[in-house]
Amino acid sequence: MRKSRTAIITFIILILSITVSVRTSASAPETFIEQAEKELTETLRVLDNVNWTADSASTESITTQLNEALRLLEEANQYVSEGRIAEADNSAGKALSLIQRAKSEAESTLEASSQRAFQTMVLSWSLVPVASFLTALVTTRGYEWYVKREHRKLLNMTITRKKKKEKK
Amino acid sequence: MLKISEDRKRFLTVFIVSLLIYSTIAYVSTTLRPKEQFFQLYILGETKMAEKYYPNDNSTVPLDTPVKWFLGVTNFMGSVEYIIVKAKLGSQTSQPPNETNTTPANLPTLIEFRRILLDNETWETPFTWKIMNVETKSETAILTLNINNKIITVQDIGANSGDNFRIIFELWTLDKETKNPIFGWKTQGQRRAAWLQIWFNATTATT
Numbered sequence: 001m002r003k004s005r006t007a008i009i010t011f012i013i014l015i016l017s018i019t020v021s022v023r024t025s026a027s028a029p030e031t032f033i034e035q036a037e038k039e040l041t042e043t044l045r046v047l048d049n050v051n052w053t054a055d056s057a058s059t060e061s062i063t064t065q066l067n068e069a070l071r072l073l074e075e076a077n078q079y080v081s082e083g084r085i086a087e088a089d090n091s092a093g094k095a096l097s098l099i100q101r102a103k104s105e106a107e108s109t110l111e112a113s114s115q116r117a118f119q120t121m122v123l124s125w126s127l128v129p130v131a132s133f134l135t136a137l138v139t140t141r142g143y144e145w146y147v148k149r150e151h152r153k154l155l156n157m158t159i160t161r162k163k164k165k166e167k168k
Numbered sequence: 169m170l171k172i173s174e175d176r177k178r179f180l181t182v183f184i185v186s187l188l189i190y191s192t193i194a195y196v197s198t199t200l201r202p203k204e205q206f207f208q209l210y211i212l213g214e215t216k217m218a219e220k221y222y223p224n225d226n227s228t229v230p231l232d233t234p235v236k237w238f239l240g241v242t243n244f245m246g247s248v249e250y251i252i253v254k255a256k257l258g259s260q261t262s263q264p265p266n267e268t269n270t271t272p273a274n275l276p277t278l279i280e281f282r283r284i285l286l287d288n289e290t291w292e293t294p295f296t297w298k299i300m301n302v303e304t305k306s307e308t309a310i311l312t313l314n315i316n317n318k319i320i321t322v323q324d325i326g327a328n329s330g331d332n333f334r335i336i337f338e339l340w341t342l343d344k345e346t347k348n349p350i351f352g353w354k355t356q357g358q359r360r361a362a363w364l365q366i367w368f369n370a371t372t373a374t375t
Contacts, residue, residue, distance in 0.1 A: 040250075041342065041347045044248065044250055044284070044342065044344075045344070047247075047248045048247055048248065048344060050248075051200075052200060059248065059286060060286060063248060063284045063285070063286050066284045067283060067284050070282050070283070070284065074282065117198075120198060121198045124194040124197060124198055125194050125198075127190070127194070128187065128190040128191050128194050129187065131186065131190050132183050132184075132186035132187040132190055133183060135182065135183075135186040136179050136180075136182040136183035136186055137179070139182045140175060140178050140179045140182060143178065144175070
């Protein structure tokens with residue numbers, strides 16, 4: 001009697017644990033997909049702030065990874081609709097890790113591009129007074145040299161005229 | 169009063185003028201000029217040109233005859249964009265998308281394509297479809313389509329005698345503020361939309 005009761009309890013516990021594990025594994029791909037989609041929009045937000053100084057090769061590599069992740073997510077959704085939970089889990093997991101990698105790349109690209117943009121701005125604005133000073137210096141010196149040359153020409157002309165008169 | 173020599177005056181004038189010119193150059197080179205932001209959505213025939221949209225150039229598509237189109241989108245938004253192209257099936261009486269108030273067509277989506285596009289990038293994908301079955305219910309044809317090897321039966325849309333079906337392509341983007349997909353896109357506080365459609369007739373076999 002006692003043995004059969006223990007057996008029934010064990011059986012119930014076993015059934016319950018199977019149900020729980022099936023439910024957990026069934027909800028896993030959806031959780032992965034949801035998390036991946038959230039991460040994807042977050043990555044896009046980071047990419048949106050990347051400015052024109054960003055390295056085009058790295059932006060290209062990030063979008064390639066994101067497109068591959070989109071393909072995997074579509075595959076995962078397809079598997080979910082077909083009830084192939086293990087495959088869906090696998091595809092969604094791969095998509096999530098790809099997106100996370102792309103996100104960290106996007107963050108470093110954003111940092112590098114912001115730094116480069118700042119350096120470019122500082123360099124171009126600091127060059128403004130230097131270039132203006134050099135232009136002013138070269139222009140005024142050039143003008144002085146031109147005026148002196150014209151004066152010398154006039155003087156030479158006068159001297160030549162005087163010499164001609166003296167000869168006559 | 170402070171007396172400045174002619175040479176110094178000349179130097180100062182040139183310096184100030186140069187300062188103005190170089191500042192303008194620095195500002196222009198470090199600031200992004202606003203440009204028109206838009207997407208280009210297109211569909212091409214089997215020759216990848218705006219022709220031969222139907223087999224034998226006949227808009228009545230027979231059963232099991234593959235129709236090959238090329239669907240393309242170009243991003244001119246100046247940034248990386250997440251786009252969704254939705255293909256929908258409509259009939260003559262269906263309400264098409266509205267560009268003025270940017271409302272999509274209230275029709276079932278046959279298939280959708282999701283893609284992340286770089287600025288100035290063009291994405292093109294084949295769109296191959298065929299009519300697998302035409303079910304006629306009191307002269308209204310209901311289609312079963314095979315689109316890119318995906319079989320879809322559209323129950324809600326039927327056309328009288330199989331005439332004037334249309335495939336509508338809508339361009340959706342991810343709204344950067346709400347993070348939700350929207351029909352069309354936002355540019356300088358305004359909503360814009362792009363969509364296109366191709367009409368066809370289905371050969372019906374009365375059952």
